[in-house]
Amino acid sequence: MLATVGAAALITALATALFSCAGATVALRAHRPGVQVLARRAWMTSALFTSLAIVSLVIGLMRDDFSLAYVASVSSREMETPMKWAALWGSQAGSLLFWTWTMSVLMAVFAWVTLPRIPWGAGHATALGSGILAAFLTALVFLASPFEVSRITPPDGVGLNPLLVDKGMLIHPPFLLAGLVSTSIPFVLGGAALLSARIDNAWLRSVRHWALLSWLVLSVGNFLGGWWAYTVLGWGGYWAWDPVENSAMLPLLPMTAFLHSMMVQERRGMLKLWNLGLVAAAFGLAVFGTFNVRSGLVESVHSFAESDVGSYFLILLAIVVILSIALLVWRGPYLKPDHDFDSLLSRESGLIVNNYLLTAIALIVLGGTLFPVFSELFDNSRITVGPPFYNRAVGPLLIGLVLLAAIGTVLPWRQAATPTLLRRFRSPALVLMVSLLALVAGGMHDPFALAGTSSAIVLLYVTLREYFLGARGAKVARNAGWVSAFSGLFGRDRRRYGGYLVHIGFAVMAIAIIGSNVYQEQVRTAVAPGESFEAGGRTLTYVGLRERPGTANGIETEIVAPVRVSKDGKEVAYLEPGRRLFENFPQQPTGIVAVDTTLRDDLYVFVQGWDADGVAEFHVFVNPLIMWLWIGGAVYVVGGLVAFAPSRVLAPERQAVGTPAIPQT
Amino acid sequence: MTMRLRRMFSSRRARLIAILALATGAISVLAVSAAGSSLSYYATPDEFAKQIDVEGRRWRVGGRVVEGTIVEENGRPVSFAIQSEDGLERMDITYDGIKPNLFGPRAFVIVEGVAESAGRLRASSVIIKHESEFLTSTEVATPSN
Numbered sequence: 001m002l003a004t005v006g007a008a009a010l011i012t013a014l015a016t017a018l019f020s021c022a023g024a025t026v027a028l029r030a031h032r033p034g035v036q037v038l039a040r041r042a043w044m045t046s047a048l049f050t051s052l053a054i055v056s057l058v059i060g061l062m063r064d065d066f067s068l069a070y071v072a073s074v075s076s077r078e079m080e081t082p083m084k085w086a087a088l089w090g091s092q093a094g095s096l097l098f099w100t101w102t103m104s105v106l107m108a109v110f111a112w113v114t115l116p117r118i119p120w121g122a123g124h125a126t127a128l129g130s131g132i133l134a135a136f137l138t139a140l141v142f143l144a145s146p147f148e149v150s151r152i153t154p155p156d157g158v159g160l161n162p163l164l165v166d167k168g169m170l171i172h173p174p175f176l177l178a179g180l181v182s183t184s185i186p187f188v189l190g191g192a193a194l195l196s197a198r199i200d201n202a203w204l205r206s207v208r209h210w211a212l213l214s215w216l217v218l219s220v221g222n223f224l225g226g227w228w229a230y231t232v233l234g235w236g237g238y239w240a241w242d243p244v245e246n247s248a249m250l251p252l253l254p255m256t257a258f259l260h261s262m263m264v265q266e267r268r269g270m271l272k273l274w275n276l277g278l279v280a281a282a283f284g285l286a287v288f289g290t291f292n293v294r295s296g297l298v299e300s301v302h303s304f305a306e307s308d309v310g311s312y313f314l315i316l317l318a319i320v321v322i323l324s325i326a327l328l329v330w331r332g333p334y335l336k337p338d339h340d341f342d343s344l345l346s347r348e349s350g351l352i353v354n355n356y357l358l359t360a361i362a363l364i365v366l367g368g369t370l371f372p373v374f375s376e377l378f379d380n381s382r383i384t385v386g387p388p389f390y391n392r393a394v395g396p397l398l399i400g401l402v403l404l405a406a407i408g409t410v411l412p413w414r415q416a417a418t419p420t421l422l423r424r425f426r427s428p429a430l431v432l433m434v435s436l437l438a439l440v441a442g443g444m445h446d447p448f449a450l451a452g453t454s455s456a457i458v459l460l461y462v463t464l465r466e467y468f469l470g471a472r473g474a475k476v477a478r479n480a481g482w483v484s485a486f487s488g489l490f491g492r493d494r495r496r497y498g499g500y501l502v503h504i505g506f507a508v509m510a511i512a513i514i515g516s517n518v519y520q521e522q523v524r525t526a527v528a529p530g531e532s533f534e535a536g537g538r539t540l541t542y543v544g545l546r547e548r549p550g551t552a553n554g555i556e557t558e559i560v561a562p563v564r565v566s567k568d569g570k571e572v573a574y575l576e577p578g579r580r581l582f583e584n585f586p587q588q589p590t591g592i593v594a595v596d597t598t599l600r601d602d603l604y605v606f607v608q609g610w611d612a613d614g615v616a617e618f619h620v621f622v623n624p625l626i627m628w629l630w631i632g633g634a635v636y637v638v639g640g641l642v643a644f645a646p647s648r649v650l651a652p653e654r655q656a657v658g659t660p661a662i663p664q665t
Numbered sequence: 666m667t668m669r670l671r672r673m674f675s676s677r678r679a680r681l682i683a684i685l686a687l688a689t690g691a692i693s694v695l696a697v698s699a700a701g702s703s704l705s706y707y708a709t710p711d712e713f714a715k716q717i718d719v720e721g722r723r724w725r726v727g728g729r730v731v732e733g734t735i736v737e738e739n740g741r742p743v744s745f746a747i748q749s750e751d752g753l754e755r756m757d758i759t760y761d762g763i764k765p766n767l768f769g770p771r772a773f774v775i776v777e778g779v780a781e782s783a784g785r786l787r788a789s790s791v792i793i794k795h796e797s798e799f800l801t802s803t804e805v806a807t808p809s810n
Binding site: 162337340352353356371372381382383384390391392393396397619 | 677685692696698704705706725737738765769777
């Protein structure tokens with residue numbers, strides 16, 4: 001019953017999407033606006049049917065309907081309700097259904113809110129968008145249906161993969177999938193601009209919120225992924241440069257670049273071709289990610305089982321790339337810049353260098369991910385590159401990006417007289433020198449850490465100075481108090497001051513990444529119950545093994561090796577690292593990581609194993625500054641939300657091109 | 666020629682492009698030198714067995730842990746063998762690091778390390794591939810009694 005409803009809903013959704021695509025095309029060709037109205041409605045209707053499909057699958061999961069092969073493969077009777085929700089995207093077909101459903105809902109919102117505002121390209125946007133939706137629905141209907149019926153209904157399901165039994169599973173995958181999917185909307189808008197040859201700032205005005213949304217959700221998805229890897233997977237780190245992790249990060253890079261470079265087009269009418277290329281790249285990379293995770297192209301620890309869907313997505317990816325390039329070439333004559341640079345020392349050249357660095361990072365990450373594929377083509381051997389490659393190649397560029405964010409904040413639009421520039425850069429340069437000296441004096445000698453940390457400090461300084469100068473200006477102008485002047489900044493120009501908040505978060509995260517990478521310590525030791533050892537300036541006393549019964553979700557029992565953590569004779573934490581044994585997967589226990597978190601560092605403890613006498617072997621990581629990674633991430637997200645919120649008043653600076661960002665001092 | 670060159674670089678855009686082209690060269694050098702230090706060959710156990718001159722090179726090998734080959738010390742695996750799904754060749758792994766989550770017989774692992782001899786690898790890292798389609802060593806849904 002559920003299977004029939006779900007499968008029928010998906011086929012109907014495909015039909016409405018195809019109808020919408022065809023209808024919009026006919027409306028454009030035959031100039032029949034009435035048909036376009038129908039096409040738009042059909043596009044929105046397909047979201048209703050995908051919703052019906054996903055609700056069917058959810059009901060199947062909640063009711064333990066194991067006649068659905070998918071439910072039987074990812075769920076089991078005694079799994080708790082939240083984990084049954086997680087099972088929705090726990091495997092191939094379900095995650096694809098979630099992906100397509102998210103896409104249809106985003107597109108329905110787009111058709112509802114944005115289409116009426118873009119009469120110049122509504123038809124093209126409808127045709128392109130519903131076409132993309134139909135392409136994904138096709139995969140879902142014909143290649144990886146979550147509504148296949150088991151030949152024999154099993155009495156119970158297998159249950160979710162033990163690694164996925166975690167609360168993080170409830171929020172990380174949906175954010176990441178939604179983030180990847182959301183790159184389709186800027187792509188649709190860019191495509192509509194190209195098809196309708198309206199390549200002025202009209203498409204940029206409509207795309208800003210969608211691009212910001214996509215960037216924000218993608219960022220959150222990646223942060224949650226790192227956080228999950230750190231707290232659950234238990235290897236002491238948060239990012240391993242695995243091909244699938246790289247695929248999740250890749251679309252974020254062109255999207256970030258686009259949010260910066262679109263300002264250059266808005267103000268100066270430059271980079272038109274480049275901006276369209278970036279939204280196409282973001283969507284192309286998102287499709288590449290879905291392909292990569294399903295194709296077995298690159299050996300990854302996260303990938304789904306190989307399936308036909310993989311090759312289907314490769315074809316889809318090829319179509320996206322070829323179509324984008326063809327459109328850009330076709331509309332090339334419309335993409336000439338309105339202006340040349342006034343000066344190389346200007347905000348716009350800073351933003352171009354920012355784009356350059358982000359693109360370079362994206363290419364290096366993509367190149368590293370695909371390295372085994374290339375090497376097999378040329379050398380018949382699959383050569384992979386490991387994390388040291390990425391750290392060494394991307395690390396310096398990231399530091400450059402941090403420093404550039406600081407420089408760019410200080411640079412004015414168009415051009416400025418040399419004395420003005422000198423005056424503006426005087427104090428940031430001083431801060432850079434002083435922080436370098438202070439860090440060296442404080443015992444930091446690693447050149448990578450020195451360059452990165454001092455750059456991040458300068459970025460913090462110039463950004464906070466922007467807030468201070470802005471608030472002071474408002475205070476004088478409106479004769480207000482500091483507090484209202486400061487909060488008024490966010491009301492006046494959310495985009496600018498929200499963006500600065502993102503920069504602050506980015507700087508804090510950069511410091512945390514450097515601290516945790518360069519200054520990580522490890523201790524490995526075997527101790528008998530009652531014995532102590534030292535790690536990270538703290539004393540750890542092993543209490544002895546203890547067994548506790550399992551809770552639910554297939555957990556049979558947990559064996560923990562409690563540790564008392566004390567500092568200067570005072571107990572500061574009681575940690576319970578251990579191992580978790582599963583009923584259905586008895587020989588594959590998972591580790592329970594225990595972490596003592598402070599603002600200074602994390603004491604990350606896990607138990608390797610134990611012998612018959614209860615002597616346990618501990619592996620302890622001392623990870624400095626990890627807490628600041630999450631704090632920086634939170635600031636970054638809040639900044640993104642501030643920038644996303646609609647501005648009540650258009651900022652006065654926006655109209656006047658070339659106003660110095662900093663009042664004269 | 667110089668006149669033409671000068672005219673070419675008179676535009677600020679052209680100058681910026683020239684600067685970025687130079688930077689591209691620098692970044693390529695950086696990337697290539699970084700790659701040189703972290704390359705490893707990916708192979709299945711069968712492909713590994715066919716290679717000659719494996720010793721001393723870095724390899725990444727993926728395969729399933731063969732049941733009954735895990736030797737543990739204090740509950741920590743120190744050696745085990747892996748084999749491809751449909752493969753013939755086994756490969757012995759010695760390992761001294763963290764026991765990854767879900768490590769056990771029939772788990773699909775990706776080991777990375779230096780080959781000690783043909784068919785033997787000293788692993789510096791062992792990671793579990795977390796598959797969505799999960800293989801269990803017990804029969805599914807057998808009532809436990």
